[in-house]
Amino acid sequence: MEPEITVVLPTMNEEEAISIMLPRIKGVLERMGVPYEIVVVDKSTDRTPEIAKSMGARVIMQEGKGYGDAYLTGFRNARGRFIVMMDPDGSYDPGDIPKLLEPLFSGEADFVMGTRLKGEMDDGAMPWLHRRIGNPLLTWILNFLFKAGISDAHCGMRAIRKDALEKLPLQCKGMEFASEMVIEAARRGLRTVEVPIRYHPRIGESKLSSFRDGWRHLRLMLLYSPSYLFLLPAVVFMALGAGLMGYAYFIKPERLHTLILGSALTLLGFQILGFGISARVYAVKEGLDEPTRLTRFFMRYSILEEGLLVGGLMFLVGVFLGIYIFLEWSSSGYGALFMLREAVLVLTLTTLGLSVIFFSFFISIYMLKGEH
Template sequence: MPTLNEEDGIGECIERITTALEELKIHGEILISDSSTDRTPEIAREMGAIVVEPDGKGYGYAYRYAFERARGEYIVMGDADTTYDFESIPRLLEPVRDGTADICMGSRLNGEIRDGSMPTLHQYIGNPLLTKFLNVFYGAGVSDAHSGFRVFTREAYETLDLNTDGMEFASEMIMEAGAKDLHIEEVPIIYHEREGEETLDSFQDGWRHVRFMLVNAPGNLFSIPGIMLGVVGLAIMAIAYSGLSIGGVSLGPHSMIAGSLLVLVGFQVLCMGVFATVTSDPIRRPTDPITNWMTSSLRLDRGVTAGLAMFGLGAVYAGIMISQWIASGFTQIPLLMADIAAFTAIVIGLQTVFNSFLMSTVASQ
């Protein structure tokens, strides 16, 4: 248990854990990762717990510091504010002990949330939305991704590459588990009202979770939106350029410009997904074929060649338009649609050339 001034609840939590261990008839240790300025560590030691003091700050760091010092085959984690009933440990331990799950979580949203134990905003908006994010982006398949009451094997812990120090640690564990195909089961639990002062900053901590989930899934953040923007933009440009009528309505130059802008933005956003994949080690790597091809096959010489070819086609087309305009004595304005298509190709070509150099630079560092 990580503790920060939990003297009001630490005693009750230790009593519940002791009851659970007696029911299981197994030997266990109660490890407190403490950063308190009140009597929390004294109370814990008096009740037989082992107290360690992390040499760094943060919720996640406190957990990681304690996990490295835990000696058991199975690890139970939870908050020391009495919100989790640790007498339920046997129910969460069972699927892990039987080998049917690598991690078992206590689900508050599938269980019972007592009055006053969770803010309405968290219960009906925050936690469900964050859980939805995790399930969509990382395939976690859980109902309550941010429940802090969890049981897992030491082997599962060593499989996870956990690095965060803050509140996003709760998300990181599930993201890593989903990305590495660890099996997660859930058990409904009762969530109780806490003892002591609340230390959670709802909006700041919620944003940290969302930001962490997004930056570790560059495919969802960059690649897929970029591809969608590009496809929509190309479709609009093709319809506008061909003069095809849809429902009696023809797309004109303004639609052509809008399509061009979507293509340019989409291509750059897609390139951001490639850069994010190459320069970092995201938990969930992009799975779309375009990003995978660009990250694995596209080299500086190929990128520059493709960019120059695209630039050349656009430049030749634009040159023809300009020469016709000059030949007419500057009286016949070239077709606007053709100009937009040509200059779109020129810009995409330049983007490809310079992005190839940038990717080569960052990839070599």
């Protein structure tokens, strides 16, 4: 009989915990009266795989490395319609498995997240830094960037329908897999609910590295959101730079340093904007993101010619202004030159013009095999 439920357990040197947790997990599943399997994805140097096999689990040796890689391996080998994820170190309570599965059984949800922060947490189960700062902060950032609407983004006890899981293009191999799964579920429109769970002190030594793993989660979220990483700072820098240049050129001409600062911010903003647009177009071309009005505009075949026209005009205006400055300098006998404001404008226009030209070539490389 094909299993209805697959419980995936990633293990690495958990021989003490696995001998305690497997009987408890099996007991809960047997009381539910639903066909099940337990898949242990192992990368141990101790007796963990032997113990798991002796207790009836299907053991798959992990060829790669990392938390995410273990789950991806387990998912590929899962046969159940519903998949339960949990760490086998004793921190998660097998008694909560039915609560996680109920919204899936009833059709209320596609993806169920446990939440430790709204459930029962034993003293010492989670370090103060994780409970009060790290986890809430990273969860807030994830919710802000991706509108996931959850309270505990890094809870490792989860359940998902296998057909819903197959819609998620999960690729991360490390701890950031936990964030990737939530992000992709939100982006793909999976119905996600949270259920409060219990959280206990783990059995054995923790393998987490607070700052390294926290950075990996933050790094992933930033790379997944080029609009916030690139486009928003770019717009701010360019608007501020243009405003400072206009103020220094037309209102307070003696503010030469302000003019130079405005020029620098404008050029910096455009460079960041180019990175952001390129990242968005790349994501669409690789199937990592859905097209938007912005990406459709820059993915048009004619964007190269339009960029060459706009950039070329900016460059020529700068060159003609530069020639005018040179002629003025020549007519004054090549003496002291008091046209520094105009010189900054020449620098800005020519640099921007060339940047637009080369950006247009760069973005058009993505369209080499597009429709003409």
